[in-house]
Structure formats: C-alpha cells, structure tokens
Amino acid sequence: EPEVTQTPSHQVTQMGQEVILRCVPISNHLYFYWYRQILGQKVEFLVSFYNNEISEKSEIFDDQFSVERPDGSNFTLKIRSTKLEDSAMYFCASTPSGNTIYFGEGSWLTVV
Amino acid sequence: RKEVEQDPGPFNVPEGATVAFNCTYSNSASQSFFWYRQDCRKEPKLLMSVYSSGNEDGRFTAQLNRASQYISLLIRDSKLSDSATYLCVVNKITGTASKLTFGTGTRLQVTL
Numbered sequence: 229e230p231e232v233t234q235t236p237s238h239q240v241t242q243m244g245q246e247v248i249l250r251c252v253p254i255s256n257h258l259y260f261y262w263y264r265q266i267l268g269q270k271v272e273f274l275v276s277f278y279n280n281e282i283s284e285k286s287e288i289f290d291d292q293f294s295v296e297r298p299d300g301s302n303f304t305l306k307i308r309s310t311k312l313e314d315s316a317m318y319f320c321a322s323t324p325s326g327n328t329i330y331f332g333e334g335s336w337l338t339v340v
Numbered sequence: 341r342k343e344v345e346q347d348p349g350p351f352n353v354p355e356g357a358t359v360a361f362n363c364t365y366s367n368s369a370s371q372s373f374f375w376y377r378q379d380c381r382k383e384p385k386l387l388m389s390v391y392s393s394g395n396e397d398g399r400f401t402a403q404l405n406r407a408s409q410y411i412s413l414l415i416r417d418s419k420l421s422d423s424a425t426y427l428c429v430v431n432k433i434t435g436t437a438s439k440l441t442f443g444t445g446t447r448l449q450v451t452l
Contacts, residue, residue, distance in 0.1 A: 229382050253380055261438075261440075263440075270377075270442050270444040270445065271440075271442040272442070273441065276438060278437070283437035284434070284436075284439055319383055319384070323438065327372055327431065327433070328374075328386060328389065328429075329386075329436070330386070331384050332383060333383050336381075
C-alpha cells in the first residue's frame with residue numbers, strides 16, 4: 229500500500245539552527261500538508277500546499293517556516309531559526325482530492 | 341468554544357464492552373468528518389469517515405448530526421488492541437484548501 233514517507237524520523241538540533249524536514253507524499257496525490265503535535269497536545273494544522281503554492285497557513289506558520297516542493301516528489305518544511313517551543317512531532321500528509329488525508333509516520337524534532 | 345471538543349477520558353473498559361465517544365464541533369461550514377485513531381507517539385490513522393446516515397465498519401459505528409454539530413463513535417466488543425486515542429476530526433474545504441481540525445482526542449484503555 230502506498231504511503232507517505234518522512235525523514236528524518238528523529239532530529240535533535242540546537243536552538244537557532246535551521247532544520248529541514250523532508251516528505252515524499254503518495255505519488256498521485258495533489259494536496260500536501262504539514263501538521264505538528266507538541267507532546268501531550270492535539271494535532272495542529274500548519275500549512276496546506278497545492279499546485280506548487282501555499283493554499284492556507286495557520287497562525288503558527290510564521291516567517292520562520294517555509295515549504296517547498298523542490299522536485300516532483302519531495303515536499304519539505306524548513307524552520308529557519310529553531311526555538312525550544314518548536315520541539316514537536318511534525319507530520320506530513322497528502323490526499324488526492326482534499327478529502328481523506330493520509331499521514332506519514334512523523335519527524336520528531338527536539339530543540340535543545 | 342473550541343473548534344472540536346472531545347472528552348479526553350481516559351475511558352477504561354473491560355474487553356468485550358461497548359464504549360461510545362462523542363464530539364462536538366463549532367464551525368457549521370465544516371464539510372466532512374472523520375474518526376482517526378492515534379497510538380502513542382505514532383501518526384494519526386484514518387479509522388472511518390462519518391456520514392449523516394450513519395455508517396458501520398465491523399465493530400465500529402459512526403454517526404453525524406449536522407443540526408446539533410455532534411459526532412459519535414461506538415465501539416462494540418472492545419478488544420485489547422482497540423486501546424488508543426480516538427481523534428475526532430472535521431474538514432473544511434475552501435477552493436483548493438482543505439484543512440483538518442483535530443480534537444484533543446479521547447483515550448481508550450481496554451483491559452482484561
């Protein structure tokens with residue numbers, strides 16, 4: 229069964245460093261997303277991406293965050309200057325139609 | 341009022357029991373509805389979509405009441421493997437943007 233794949237599965241970084249989280253969505257999907265989940269809290273929407281553009285972004289997705297689809301397969305989330313409060317699980321997701329959304333296994337980011 | 345509200349639980353039930361979870365949502369423009377299951381430190385996995393007519397998938401039955409903005413999930417004959425957090429999720433599609441909003445989840449623990 230096709231799946232969304234994410235790398236790295238776990239990254240530890242120092243505060244102020246840049247981090248890039250990578251995702252390979254399911255191949256025929258057109259809509260891509262990043263969500264995050266701080267430990268013990270709910271899953272929160274960050275950004276949606278369609279046709280090589282951001283469709284919608286949340287208040288969390290400030291200027292420190294950016295997304296790119298550098299080639300036909302990868303979808304990346306960049307955090308320019310990490311803060312302690314960026315420590316969370318980051319989930320990439322994709323869907324063919326905007327309805328049923330499939331999640332990757334997540335990238336656990338720890339900022340120290 | 342929270343966008344998606346769930347009783348966090350935990351619900352501790354013996355194997356074989358029937359358990360019901362409820363959820364309310366505040367945005368009447370929400371268009372599609374889901375229950376996801378999340379195991380500890382794992383990604384959310386789609387359990388089932390929820391329709392006004394009600395739908396069943398084996399031991400799981402989901403129901404949507406649009407007038408009351410209320411969603412339910414019933415699990416019959418609980419198994420140990422059902423132990424997880426159940427996430428109520430609503431989706432709003434605006435143009436090309438689709439945004440899932442998650443509840444905080446209801447924790448279920450099934451015991452022998």
